[in-house]
Amino acid sequence: MVKPFLSERMQGIERTLLRQINDQADSSCINLGLGEPSFPTPKSILNHLKQKVEDWNLGYSPNEGIQKLRKLIAEKSGLEVAADQICVTVGAEEALFTALMVIMNSGDEALIPNPGFPAYESIVKIAGGIAKSYQLYRENNFSLKYEHVKKNITKKTKAIILNSPNNPSGAVYSSEELMKLAKLLEKRSIIAISDEVYRDIYFEERPDSIANYVRNYLVVNSLSKSYSMTGWRLGWCIAPPELSKPLANFHQLAVACAPKISQKVALFALKGFAEKEKMHNIEELRRRRDLAMSCVEKYTDLEYVKPSGTFYMFIDVLSKIPKYGNSLEISLSLLSKEKVVTIPGLAFGKGGEGYLRISFASPPEQIEEGIRRIGHFFGVRPRKLQ
Amino acid sequence: MVKPFLSERMQGIERTLLRQINDQADSSCINLGLGEPSFPTPKSILNHLKQKVEDWNLGYSPNEGIQKLRKLIAEKSGLEVAADQICVTVGAEEALFTALMVIMNSGDEALIPNPGFPAYESIVKIAGGIAKSYQLYRENNFSLKYEHVKKNITKKTKAIILNSPNNPSGAVYSSEELMKLAKLLEKRSIIAISDEVYRDIYFEERPDSIANYVRNYLVVNSLSKSYSMTGWRLGWCIAPPELSKPLANFHQLAVACAPKISQKVALFALKGFAEKEKMHNIEELRRRRDLAMSCVEKYTDLEYVKPSGTFYMFIDVLSKIPKYGNSLEISLSLLSKEKVVTIPGLAFGKGGEGYLRISFASPPEQIEEGIRRIGHFFGVRPRKLQ
Numbered sequence: 001m002v003k004p005f006l007s008e009r010m011q012g013i014e015r016t017l018l019r020q021i022n023d024q025a026d027s028s029c030i031n032l033g034l035g036e037p038s039f040p041t042p043k044s045i046l047n048h049l050k051q052k053v054e055d056w057n058l059g060y061s062p063n064e065g066i067q068k069l070r071k072l073i074a075e076k077s078g079l080e081v082a083a084d085q086i087c088v089t090v091g092a093e094e095a096l097f098t099a100l101m102v103i104m105n106s107g108d109e110a111l112i113p114n115p116g117f118p119a120y121e122s123i124v125k126i127a128g129g130i131a132k133s134y135q136l137y138r139e140n141n142f143s144l145k146y147e148h149v150k151k152n153i154t155k156k157t158k159a160i161i162l163n164s165p166n167n168p169s170g171a172v173y174s175s176e177e178l179m180k181l182a183k184l185l186e187k188r189s190i191i192a193i194s195d196e197v198y199r200d201i202y203f204e205e206r207p208d209s210i211a212n213y214v215r216n217y218l219v220v221n222s223l224s225k226s227y228s229m230t231g232w233r234l235g236w237c238i239a240p241p242e243l244s245k246p247l248a249n250f251h252q253l254a255v256a257c258a259p260k261i262s263q264k265v266a267l268f269a270l271k272g273f274a275e276k277e278k279m280h281n282i283e284e285l286r287r288r289r290d291l292a293m294s295c296v297e298k299y300t301d302l303e304y305v306k307p308s309g310t311f312y313m314f315i316d317v318l319s320k321i322p323k324y325g326n327s328l329e330i331s332l333s334l335l336s337k338e339k340v341v342t343i344p345g346l347a348f349g350k351g352g353e354g355y356l357r358i359s360f361a362s363p364p365e366q367i368e369e370g371i372r373r374i375g376h377f378f379g380v381r382p383r384k385l386q
Numbered sequence: 387m388v389k390p391f392l393s394e395r396m397q398g399i400e401r402t403l404l405r406q407i408n409d410q411a412d413s414s415c416i417n418l419g420l421g422e423p424s425f426p427t428p429k430s431i432l433n434h435l436k437q438k439v440e441d442w443n444l445g446y447s448p449n450e451g452i453q454k455l456r457k458l459i460a461e462k463s464g465l466e467v468a469a470d471q472i473c474v475t476v477g478a479e480e481a482l483f484t485a486l487m488v489i490m491n492s493g494d495e496a497l498i499p500n501p502g503f504p505a506y507e508s509i510v511k512i513a514g515g516i517a518k519s520y521q522l523y524r525e526n527n528f529s530l531k532y533e534h535v536k537k538n539i540t541k542k543t544k545a546i547i548l549n550s551p552n553n554p555s556g557a558v559y560s561s562e563e564l565m566k567l568a569k570l571l572e573k574r575s576i577i578a579i580s581d582e583v584y585r586d587i588y589f590e591e592r593p594d595s596i597a598n599y600v601r602n603y604l605v606v607n608s609l610s611k612s613y614s615m616t617g618w619r620l621g622w623c624i625a626p627p628e629l630s631k632p633l634a635n636f637h638q639l640a641v642a643c644a645p646k647i648s649q650k651v652a653l654f655a656l657k658g659f660a661e662k663e664k665m666h667n668i669e670e671l672r673r674r675r676d677l678a679m680s681c682v683e684k685y686t687d688l689e690y691v692k693p694s695g696t697f698y699m700f701i702d703v704l705s706k707i708p709k710y711g712n713s714l715e716i717s718l719s720l721l722s723k724e725k726v727v728t729i730p731g732l733a734f735g736k737g738g739e740g741y742l743r744i745s746f747a748s749p750p751e752q753i754e755e756g757i758r759r760i761g762h763f764f765g766v767r768p769r770k771l772q
Contacts, residue, residue, distance in 0.1 A: 005577065005602070007491050007513070010632045019449070019638070041444045050436050058427050058617040063405070090476050090619070093642040101512075105393050122639050126487075127393070191391065216391070231444040231646030233476070233619075246396045252405070253508050256479040259645040260617030 009126050016118040017347035021331060025341045030370040032358040033341035035167075037285065037311060039228040042277035048268045049261070058260050063252040064088060065236070066263045072270045073236050077219070079211055085244045087237045087251050088258045088266075091230075092197045092222035095237035097123050098254065099193055099218040100159070102246050104129040108158035110193075111149060115142070115314075115345060115352030117167050117195070129158065135351050141305055142169035142314065146180040153184070159191040159218075164207050165198040168348045168357040169314045170307025175208040182213030192217045197235075200226035200278070202309035203286050216240055223262075225311075227269055227278055234262040285311050288360040292367050299375030299382050311361040314345065318354035320378060327353055338373040395512050402504040403733035407717060411727045416756040418744040419727035421553075423671065423697060425614040428663035434654045435647070444646050449638040450474060451622070452649045458656045459622050463605070465597055471630045473623045473637050474644045474652075477616075478583045478608035481623035483509050484640065485579055485604040486545070488632050490515035494544040496579075497535060501528070501700075501731060501738030503553050503581070515544070521737050527691055528555035528700065532566040539570070545577040545604075550593050551584040554734045554743040555700045556693025561594040568599030578603045583621075586612035586664070588695035589672050602626055609648075611697075613655055613664055620648040671697050671746065678746040678753050685761030685768050697747040700731065704740035706764060713739055724759040 015023075022033050064070065065088025073086045089095040096119070104110060104127035112120040114133035124131040134149045136142040149160065160181075164173035185192055192210045194217055199207050211217040222235030235258075239247050251257075268274070292313055296304050303316040317330055324330050327344035334340050334356075343359075345352030356374075360367055375382065401409075408419050450456065451474025459472045475481040482505070490496060490513035498506040500519035510517040520535045522528040535546065546567075550559035571578055578596045580603055585593050597603040608621030621644075625633045637643075654660070678699055682690050689702040703716055710716050713730035720726050720742075729745075731738030742760075746753050761768065 005489055005626075005629055006632055007487065007489050009491075009514075010488055010636060013632070013635050013639070015631070015635055015638075036445050046439055049439065053432055053435065058615070059422050060616045090480075090641040090645075094476075094640060097640045101393065102396055103391055103393055105395075119639055126636070126639060128395075229444070230446045231643070233641065233643070233645045240391075243391055245401070246392055246399070249399050249401055250396060250512070252401075253399070253505055253512060254480060254483045255476040255619065255641065257617070257619070259476075259619045259648060261647060262645060 009128070013122050013126065016122070017328070018118055018343055021335065021341060021343060021347070024335060029335065029339045029341050030366050030373065031341045032362060032367070032370040033343050034359045034361050036230040037225065037228040037281060037361040038363050039281045041229055041232070042227060042274040044274045044277060045265050045269055048273065049265055052264070053261070056261070056264050061257045061260050061263055063257050064248040065258060066267065069263050069267050069270070072267065076270055077238055079238065081238055085239055085241060087239065087244065087247045088263060089235045089237055089251060090255050090258050091224055091233040092195065092220045092235040093119070094251070094255060095220040095222070095235045096193070096195060098247055098250050099220060099237055100124060100127040100129070102243060102250050103159060103191060107156065109154060109156040110158060111152055111160040113161065113163055113166065114350065115168055115348035116163060118347055120161050133349055133351065136166070136169065136171065138305070142166060142171040144173040144177045144181070146177050149181055150184060153188060153190070157188065157190050159193050160185065161193045161195060162210050163195040165202060165309025167198065167310055168312050168343065168345070168352060169305055170310045170312050171305070172202060172204065172207045172308040178208055178210050179213050182210055185214050189216065194219045196221045197225050198310040201282055201285060201311060203289060204308050207309055218243070223266055223269060227274060228281055232262040232265065233259055234266045285360065288364060288367055289313070291364055292358065292360040292371065295368050295371035297383070299372045299380065300378060301380050312357050312359055314355040314357055316354065317356055321354065327356060331356060334374060334377055338377045340370045340373045342374070395514070399508050399512065402508070403714065404504055404729055407721065407727060407729055407733070410721060415721070415725045415727050416752050416759065417727045418748060418753070418756040419729050420745045420747050422616040423611070423614040423667060423747040424749050425667045427615055427618070428613060428655070428660040430660045430663060431651050431655055434659065435651055438650070439647070442647070442650050447643045447646050447649055449643050450634040451644060452653065455649050455653050455656070458653065462656055463624055465624065467624055471625055471627060473625065473630065473633045474649060475621045475623055475637060476641050476644050477610055477619040478581065478606045478621040479505070480637070480641060481606040481608070481621045482579070482581060484633055484636050485606060485623055486510060486513040486515070488629060488636050489545060489577060493542065495540060495542040496544060497538055497546040499547065499549055499552065500736065501554055501734035502549060504733055506547050519735055519737065522552070522555065522557065524691070528552060528557040530559040530563045530567070532563050535567055536570060539574060539576070543574065543576050545579050546571065547579045547581060548596050549581040551588060551695025553584065553696055554698050554729065554731070554738060555691055556696045556698050557691070558588060558590070558593045558694040564594055564596050565599050568596055571600050571602070575602065580605045582607045583611050584696040587668055587671060587697060589675060590694050593695055604629070609652055609655060613660060614667055618648040618651070619645055620652045674746040674750060674753055675699070677750055678744065678757065681754050681757035683769070685758045685766065686764060687766050698743050698745055700741045700743055702740060703742055707740065713742060717742060720760060720763055724763045726756045726759045728760070
């Protein structure tokens with residue numbers, strides 16, 4: 001080809017390490033790399049669908065989503081927002097993507113958590129912005145510290161992405177730190193983008209949201225993780241009134257509207273009809289977390305960060321690096337030698353180096369077998385626990 | 387707010403005229419503005435869904451789509467392409483959006499049809515490009531003429547969007563003109579973006595595709611119009627090997643993946659199990675087209691462009707402008723005085739001025755009543771047809 005066909009915005013945008021590792025896994029592997037719960041779509045939702053699908057008009061919805069659904073999302077948000085401020089999106093991914101595309105200009109800075117979800121950096125870059133990371137540190141259990149954000153704020157800072165509970169560490173940010181940060185963001189007119197996809201999956205206190213303390217927020221959420229409905233692609237963005245129309249305009253041009261059938265079942269789910277199964281699944285995730293922790297103690301000599309939310313756990317392989325290589329090398333060796341999928345901390349930024357992310361969204365027997373293999377890889381003999 | 391929150395790329399991006407008009411319509415209106423057939427999702431597809439949904443894994447699919455579906459789309463495309471060249475998208479809208487975002491740089495020019503689908507211009511602008519239009523003229527029944535494209539090509543031309551059958555005129559581009567254009571595109575390394583969402587809806591010869599004559603194409607298609615499945619948000623983009631990975635990377639960051647349930651039913655539909663209903667619907671659209679043409683002749687004194695495809699017809703109101711105002715003013719008056727929704731030709735660019743787009747995707751009784759009202763608006767008494 002004579003001209004370079006690829007746009008500049010896509011140069012350097014590679015398949016994320018996270019996806020690359022998962023691509024190398026086959027069905028014979030124990031997969032502790034999953035970003036979704038192993039639970040099926042709640043049965044109540046499938047039953048509702050089977051009963052009603054023939055009565056539904058499955059043509060286009062309004063671009064911003066079915067009005068009743070927008071109203072319900074607004075009511076359930078816990079925020080003082082109107083239905084007009086809700087844009088129903090193709091999962092939280094599109095909500096995040098749309099949010100950044102609608103606010104970021106070339107040269108604007110967005111602060112992203114490190115370690116953090118790898119798409120943040122790529123989307124900021126595609127939107128023309130500069131991704132600057134704020135560190136989350138092990139000594140704080142990877143939770144947010146206001147000071148570590150503050151020192152990265154410049155005149156160019158347009159937005160900050162917050163993600164609590166946090167992928168990959170499972171940390172939940174404290175209300176105290178969020179409040180301190182909120183004051184600064186208000187003063188500097190920085191938009192808080194709050195990725196709350198794991199907010200319903202917590203094992204201690206209910207996670208707070210920065211949106212409770214600032215005027216200028218974009219809240220991103222979905223049914224994906226909380227209802228185990230990742231493939232339904234149903235999320236939403238809550239925007240300040242000034243941004244809700246541009247957000248809908250962008251969304252129209254990018255995807256037209258969210259899938260109608262998913263909007264229909266979302267209406268059913270958010271009315272509370274799948275609540276029992278949702279809560280049951282979250283309780284099961286708590287049991288799996290406890291299992292994962294006890295297995296790490298039993299089968300390995302590794303430390304870990306106790307997750308307060310999400311279905312991820314960060315296990316500490318820092319001491320193994322001199323012998324086994326960095327987290328990516330360890331992860332690849334685990335995959336080839338032990339057939340167990342883990343995600344290297346490096347996939348989440350330099351701040352994740354020295355850790356492996358394991359997912360306890362997998363079935364219990366796989367969690368136990370996977371962690372047993374990790375211990376075996378490092379030459380540890382299983383301990384008897386009290 | 388202290389800083390302007392809206393990104394530059396979104397400045398000037400307004401809700402399209404097409405959407406604005408539809409927003410003003412209420413359920414008491416006769417709607418000849420619809421961009422989707424009035425048929426429900428094929429019954430065979432809903433039955434399949436009801437039978438199988440509990441067996442399906444409705445978690446994430448691979449970002450690019452279910453492999454079997456990609457293979458089937460490649461096979462059905464009529465092009466020599468591999469499954470790896472297919473990205474399954476959230477309808478054709480996301481396919482088009484992704485295609486442009488992956489190739490356009492700031493300052494690049496993309497040629498768009500005028501009159502044409504209004505999103506083309508907005509997406510090109512969002513992608514940083516400059517939308518330059520090539521005119522489609524009434525004297526050619528709004529079909530493509532190579533010369534009218536050629537004179538708009540410059541050193542900066544990166545891509546051209548082709549849409550045959552064409553929204554809003556229903557024109558089908560001839561193979562002869564496509565072949566002439568193809569030679570020029572090859573010579574100048576210009577990418578042909580072929581929007582083929584109406585390609586299965588034709589009333590004369592099967593529409594050809596520029597992809598048969600060039601190496602560098604991005605074909606955009608979906609189930610939306612051909613299977614009456616607009617709300618399912620299931621489309622695809624066929625890309626040259628050099629662009630298929632970046633396309634998938636962008637798509638991953640924008641939406642993660644297309645809705646899984648829609649991919650599952652697409653697999654069923656494209657295997658041919660909904661073919662009978664699809665063909666039945668297209669035959670019905672032919673009858674509605676014939677009805678629409680005879681109603682325009684019976685109830686109005688207006689000329690029209692006989693549609694060769696799509697479910698749109700362009701009716702000529704040029705002679706009415708001195709008395710009634712431009713196409714937008716006529717459309718708004720029709721809405722307020724006669725309660726009939728039409729789309730002003732202006733919504734599709736200056737080249738559409740002097741026309742109204744009416745959709746014959748609506749039920750027959752609405753087509754007749756809507757056109758009767760248009761005649762009434764212009765003070766025409768119904769004629770008796772032979």
